[in-house]
Amino acid sequence: MKVWAADGLSFAVPIDSIVKIVENFKKNGRVVRPWLGLKMLDLNPMIIAQLKERSSSFPDVKNGVLVPMVTPGSPAERAGFRPGDVVVEFDGKLVESIKEIIDIMGDKVGVPFKVLVKRSNNVTVSLTVIPEEADSSR
Template sequence: MRPWLGLKMLDLNEMIIAQIKKQDASFPNVTKGILVAMIIPKSPGERAGFCPNDIIIEFDGKAVERLEEVSEILEDKVGVPIKVVVKRKSNKLVTLTVIPKDANVVV
């Protein structure tokens, strides 16, 4: 089984941050993290309450900066609730709980 959140995520870098800040001045003040670029409808990520431009800073109790770290944590977590801390517009911190589904099972 392979865990699936239904989120399109990217590692943040200076160029991406600058581009988003030009379009949205309320984008969080971050220098690194994992950007939630898109949420697939009816996915575990949508049900958990993720929003576009959320920045994942903590995943399952561990600080994360790269997508690779999230993948390692997710490895065996199908069906297991995971707490995720995201930074939103105006630097608001929000804790979400997501339950990964099996990527091989249609939503």
């Protein structure tokens, strides 16, 4: 893609992403994206240290995905997610990034996923979330 008056600027899309989109079109005639209703943030040691500094009750984790916001009425809210949860396992797999969660979900809509979250004071909770198809207006 070329941008006017931006010499040398270009965009690239990873081939793995394109392959998944093409497979989706072949299978469904459109791109299907699952939606949970979570805002998510990848955690790293620096962010974890800052969060622990703000609140001593922040869970003892080395990595994971922080949930700062849960959309009201969403599959995530119905599953029991709360702001401040840290996703440490998704579908039985340890997760360190949002990308890993997206890859695990793939195009699975209506399929239940077991999620392990850590909450304040190291409370571990097991949740089951069933993604809905993403609405392009969201």
